[in-house]
Amino acid sequence: xxxxxxxxxTFVVTTPIYYVNDLPHIGSAYTTIAADVIAxxxxxxxxxxxxxxxxxxxxxKIQRTAESLGRSPxxxxxxxxxxxxxxxxxxxxxxxxxxxxxxxxHEAIVREFFQRVWDRGDIYMGQQQGWYCVACEEFKEERxxxxxxxxxxxxxxxxxxxxxxxxxxxxxxxxxxxxxxYQDQPSxxxxxxxxxxxxxxxxxxxxxxxxxxxxxxxxIPLPVNPSHTIYVWFDALLNYITxxxxxxQEPTLANALATWWPASLHLIGKDILRFHAVYWPAMLMSxxxxxxxxxxxxxxxxKDGQKMGKSLGNVIDPFDLVQRYQSDxxxxxxxxxxxxxxxxxxxxxxxxxxxxxxxxxxxxxxLNRTLKMADKxxxxxxxxxxxxxxxxxxxxxxxxxxxxxxxxxxxELLAFSQACExxxxxxxxxxxxxxxxxxxxQYKQGNQAAVDQIIYTVLETxxxxxxxxxxxxxxxxxQIYHQLGFEVDFNHHDIxxxxxxxxxxxxxxxPANQMLNDPQPIFQRLEPPS
Ligand code: MSP
Numbered sequence: 229x230x231x232x233x234x235x236x237x238t239f240v241v242t243t244p245i246y247y248v249n250d251l252p253h254i255g256s257a258y259t260t261i262a263a264d265v266i267a268x269x270x271x272x273x274x275x276x277x278x279x280x281x282x283x284x285x286x287x288x289k290i291q292r293t294a295e296s297l298g299r300s301p302x303x304x305x306x307x308x309x310x311x312x313x314x315x316x317x318x319x320x321x322x323x324x325x326x327x328x329x330x331x332x333x334h335e336a337i338v339r340e341f342f343q344r345v346w347d348r349g350d351i352y353m354g355q356q357q358g359w360y361c362v363a364c365e366e367f368k369e370e371r372x373x374x375x376x377x378x379x380x381x382x383x384x385x386x387x388x389x390x391x392x393x394x395x396x397x398x399x400x401x402x403x404x405x406x407x408x409x410y411q412d413q414p415s416x417x418x419x420x421x422x423x424x425x426x427x428x429x430x431x432x433x434x435x436x437x438x439x440x441x442x443x444x445x446x447x448i449p450l451p452v453n454p455s456h457t458i459y460v461w462f463d464a465l466l467n468y469i470t471x472x473x474x475x476x477q478e479p480t481l482a483n484a485l486a487t488w489w490p491a492s493l494h495l496i497g498k499d500i501l502r503f504h505a506v507y508w509p510a511m512l513m514s515x516x517x518x519x520x521x522x523x524x525x526x527x528x529x530x531k532d533g534q535k536m537g538k539s540l541g542n543v544i545d546p547f548d549l550v551q552r553y554q555s556d557x558x559x560x561x562x563x564x565x566x567x568x569x570x571x572x573x574x575x576x577x578x579x580x581x582x583x584x585x586x587x588x589x590x591x592x593x594x595l596n597r598t599l600k601m602a603d604k605x606x607x608x609x610x611x612x613x614x615x616x617x618x619x620x621x622x623x624x625x626x627x628x629x630x631x632x633x634x635x636x637x638x639x640e641l642l643a644f645s646q647a648c649e650x651x652x653x654x655x656x657x658x659x660x661x662x663x664x665x666x667x668x669x670q671y672k673q674g675n676q677a678a679v680d681q682i683i684y685t686v687l688e689t690x691x692x693x694x695x696x697x698x699x700x701x702x703x704x705x706x707q708i709y710h711q712l713g714f715e716v717d718f719n720h721h722d723i724x725x726x727x728x729x730x731x732x733x734x735x736x737x738x739p740a741n742q743m744l745n746d747p748q749p750i751f752q753r754l755e756p757p758s
Contacts, residue, residue, distance in 0.1 A: 237274075237275050237276050238275065238276045238277070238278065238487070238488060238492070239267070239270040239275045239276070239277050239278070239492050239493075240277075240278045240280070240471075240472070240488050240489075240490070240491040240492045240493070241263050241266050241267050241270075241277070241278070241279050241280070241491070241492060241493045241495065242263070242279075242280045242281070242468050242471060242491050242493070242494050242495065243256075243259045243260050243263045243280070243281040243495055243496075244256075244259065244284075244495075244496050244497070244500060245281065245282040245283055245284040245327060245329065245464055245467045246281075246282075246283055246284060246312060247283075247284050247289060247290065248283050248284070248285050248290055248293075248304065248305050248308035248309060248312075249289050249290055249293040249308075250293075250308070250538075251308060251311045251312075251315075251547075252311065252312050252315050252546055253536070253543055253544070253545075253546065254529055254536070254543075254544040254545075254546050254549070254574065255497065255528070255529055255536075256312075256546075257315065257319060257546040257558070257562075258526070258529055258562050259495050259496070259497060259526065260281055260316060260319070260321055261319060261321065261558070261559050261562060261563065262495055262526065262562075262563065262568060262642070262644065263279055263281065263321075263495050264279060264319075264320070264321040264322060264323075264559075264699075265559070265563060265639075265644060265699040265700055266493070266495075266639065266642065266699070267279035267322065267324075268322070268698065268699035268702065268718075268723075269636075269639040269699045271721065271723055271724050272695075272698070272699065272723055272724050272727075272728070272729040272732075272733075273636075273724060273728075273729045273730075274724030274725060274728050274729070274730075275724070277324070278324045278325065278471070278472075278488050279321075279322060279323055279324050279325070280323070280324060280325040280326075280327060280467075280468070280471035280491075281312075281316070281321075281323050281325070281326060281327075282325065282326050282327030282328055282329070282467055282471070283305065283308070283309045283312055283326075283327075283328050283329070284329055284460065284464045284467070285301075285305040285309070285328055285329045285330045286329055286330065286446055286447040286448065286457070286458075286460045286463055286464075287365050287444070287446065287447060287460030288362050288365065288441075288444055288446070288460075289362050289363060289365055289460075290304070290305065290446060291444065291445070291446035292362065294446075301446050302330065305328070305330055309326075309328055312326075313326060315546055315547060315550070318547070318550045318551075318555060319546070319550055319555045319558065319559065320555045320556075320559070320702060320703065320719065322719070322721070325471040325475075327467040327470050327471050329463055329464060329467060331470075332479075333470060333473065333479040334463075334466070334467060334470040334479075335448050336479040336480070337466055337469050337470045337473075337479050337480075337481065337484065338448050338458060338462075338463050338466050339448070339451050340480060340481050341466055341469065341481060341511075341515055342450070342451055342452075342458065342462075343451055344481070344514075344515045344516075345397065345511065345514045345515055346451075346452060348514050348515070348516075349398075350397060350398045350401065350514045351395050351396065351397055351398070351439065351452075352395065352396055352398070353393060353394075353395055353396070354393070354394065354395075354396045354436070354438070355391070355392075355393060355394075356390060356391070356392055356393070356394040356396075356438040357390065357391045358389075358390060359373060359377060359387040359388070359389060359390075360387060360388050360389075360390045361379035361381070361382060361385065361387045361388075362385070362388065363379065363381070363382040363385050364379060364381055364382065364499075365459075365460045365461060366461070367390075367437075367438070368387055373387060381499060384537075392441075392442050392443075393442065394438035394439070394440050394441065394442070394456070394459075395438065395439055395440040395450065395452075395453070395456060396436040396437065396438050396439065397436060397437055397438075397439045397462070397507075397510075397511065397514075398436050398514075399434045399435065399436050399437055399506070399507065399510050400433075400434050400435060400436050401514075402434070402509075402510035402513050402514070403430065403433070403434045405510075405513055406430055406434070406506065406509060406510060406513075407430060407431075409509060409519065410423070410426070410427060410430070415522055416505070416509075416519075416521075416522055416523065417501075417505045417522070417523050417525070418522055418523070418524045418525070418569070418642075419524070419525070419569040421569075422498060422501055422505075422524075422525040422569075425501065426501060426502070426505045426506060429502060429506065430506060434506070434510075437507065438459060439458060439459040439462040440453075440456035440457065440458060440459055441456060441457050441458075441459055442455065442456055444457050445457065447459075447460060447463065448463055461503055461507070462511070465503065465504070465507070465508045465511065468489075468491055468494065468508075468520070469481065469484045469489060469517075470484070471488070471491075472484040472485070472487065472488035472489035472491070473488075474487065481515075481517070485517065485518075489517070489518065490517075490518040490519060490520050490521065491520040491521065492520070492521040492522070493520070493521060493522050493523075493524060494508075494520055494522070494523045494524070495524050495526065496523065496524070496525055496526070497525065497526055497527075497528065498525040498526065498527060498528065499528075500525075501523070501525045504523045504525075505523050505525075508520075508523075524568075524569070524642055525569075526568055526569055527566070527568075527569060527570045527571035527572060528571045528572075529562075529566070529571070529572055529573070529574055530571065530572070530573045530574070531543075531544055531573070531574050531575075532573070532574075532575050533573055533575075544574055546558075553579075553583075553754065554703070555703065556587075556700075556701040556702070556703050556704050556751075557579075557583050557587070557751075557754070559700050559701060560582075560583065560586070560587065560648070560700055560701050561574075561579050561582060561583065562574075563644035563645060563648060563700055564582065564586070564644070564645055564648040564649070564652075564700075565578070565579075565582060565645070566645065567643075567645050568642050568643065568644050568645065569642070576757040577756060577757060580754045580755070580756050580757060581756075583751070583754055584753050584754055586648075586652055587701070587704065587750075587751040588749075588751045588752070588753045588754070590652060590655050590656055590659060591652075591655050591690070591693065591704075591708075591750075591751070592749055592750045592751040593659075594655060594658055594659050594662070594686070594690060595690045595708055595711065595747070595750060596747050596748075596749055596750075597662075598662065598683060598686045598687055598690065599687075599711060599744060599747035600747050601667055601668070601683055602683050602687065602744055603744070603747065604671075605667065605671050605676075605679050605683065606679070606680060606683055608743065608744050609741050609742065609743055609744060610684065610687060610712075610713065610738050610739060610740055610741060610742040610744065611679075611680035611681070611683050611684045611740070612680070612740035612741050613680055613681060613684055613740065617677070617680075617681055618681055618684070618685055622685060623657060623661060624654065624657060624658055624661055624685045624686070624688075624689045625685060625735055627653075627654045627657060627689075628654065628688065628689055628692050628735040629734075629735045631650065631651065631654055631692060631696065631733075631735075632692070632696065632729070632733030632734055632735075633733075634650050635647045635650050635651060635696045635733070636729070636733065638650060639699070644700070647696070647700075648697065648700060651693045651696050651697050652693075654689055654692075654693060655689070655690070655693050657689075658685075658686050658689045658690065661682075661685070661686065662682065662686050665678075665682045667679045667682040667683060670682070684738065687712060687738055688735065688736065688737070688738045690708060690712070691708070691709070691712055691737065691738050692732075692733070692735065692737075693708075694708035694709055694712075695709075695727070695732045695733060696733060698718040698723075702718040702719050703718075703719075704750050704751060705718045706718050706719070707748070707750045708750060710745060711744065711745045711746070711747060711748065711750075712738065712742070712744060712745075713742040713743050713744050713745060714727075714742075
């Protein structure tokens with residue numbers, strides 16, 4: 229791809245890269261769906277979008293998992309990474325980059341970056357003593373630990389004592405600069421509560437952290453001392469730089485900076501906030517590279533109100549879920565039901581109820597019955613109206629006129645649930661409108677102009693709803709657009725050219741006289757779980 233000028237029209241969104249100790253769980257799917265939705269939203273806006281995800285493949289945790297399964301670490305990583313890719317495909321997630329930290333391109337970036345930080349004098353050798361949680365791949369402060377030296381995030385695993393020579397990164401040197409960053413750019417860490425957590429952590433004084441390991445083979449050797457490997461988090465954070473390379477470009481920092489760096493938005497879970505909001509910007513400051521635009525820490529998912537975990541036996545398998553319910557349903561539930569940034573729950577009965585209410589009834593039935601009426605009363609075409617036939621204070625038109633900008637603002641703020649709610653409110657208003665206006669009565673009375681206006685108004689509202697929800701439910705939006713007579717594919721990367729937001733997010737786009745297609749139910753009612 230030709231390089232894009234600096235005042236780039238780019239939008240770069242990333243997910244964390246996932247550990248390959250196990251197949252993806254619903255938590256990883258949650259972040260990745262959200263990233264895909266925001267990427268799709270900016271594609272509608274015709275921005276040059278890069279959506280990056282990948283797998284975090286080095287470190288003790290992965291090495292031990294592979295050993296326990298009797299596999300070589302690389303063979304293990306290959307297998308699990310393929311599982312992630314397959315799930316993203318099933319969930320209709322459009323990844324522009326899938327970064328694997330064991331790829332030679334990534335290794336080249338890590339080495340060059342390390343060298344820069346080394347040349348700045350920000351790396352030194354020291355003695356690391358402390359409690360290490362292999363599941364977090366992180367040293368823990370003694371005061372953070374639960375009784376019997378257990379990690380608060382992994383209470384069924386004991387932390388391990390380490391006393392070894394490591395190389396350290398001078399995080400403490402960046403204390404003031406980081407504080408300045410948080411002050412100058414209040415939106416750097418979101419939401420507000422997470423920002424406060426970081427401010428309070430940093431105000432306690434930053435300590436240098438170790439960035440190398442000894443006695444661990446499964447990692448990138450340190451350029452300055454190959455008997456050490458690079459700490460998995462130092463390595464992993466750099467995936468965001470590797471992602472900024474074009475696939476055919478030589479893997480250098482200069483190339484990564486040319487087009488896609490800095491990232492606009494890092495989406496992460498709240499447990500890995502410190503790495504992204506403190507360590508990562510400091511590493512970039514040291515390497516004198518631009519900082520990302522914002523870091524958003526979302527909440528954690530529970531199942532039926534309980535923490536999910538293998539030992540609890542209540543993990544939701546996303547492969548099973550997508551097979552039973554299809555991707556749009558899953559995407560919609562998680563984004564509509566949970567306020568992004570807060571913790572949220574998955575409950576299958578609630579899942580089924582919400583989908584039936586919103587997608588099968590409110591949206592699906594509305595389209596279906598209106599199309600049937602258009603078939604009967606309007607010759608299966610979009611009615612042709614005289615100009616300004618629909619009054620500006622028509623309840624649906626007046627809502628529809630504002631809806632595009634309202635929903636766009638919600639997406640920009642990552643308020644996915646608000647975006648869905650705003651659209652659904654108009655859909656519900658349309659159902660009420662059609663019942664009140666009773667076009668079947670008008671038809672009987674020979675009032676064709678009134679029938680035309682009602683049918684047009686409702687069909688146009690459904691179209692607008694489908695367009696604005698297309699980042700969340702692209703396949704349902706495709707079906708709706710198709711039944712309305714368009715040939716538009718919301719899964720296509722050039723959607724922002726074919727159906728740009730500037731046009732399709734407005735009211736009054738449905739062309740008069742457009743031939744409509746067969747009304748088909750777009751969403752089959754789901755059976756309650758047994
Ligand atoms: N490999 C690191 C990230 C490196 S990014 C440079 C990692 N991987 S992880 O696989 O353990 O977690 C990935 C993401 O999943 C994290 O953002 C984490 O917050 C998220 N989740 C893990 N369990 C979750 C839930 N139950 N609910 C929501 N998100 C959860 O950390």
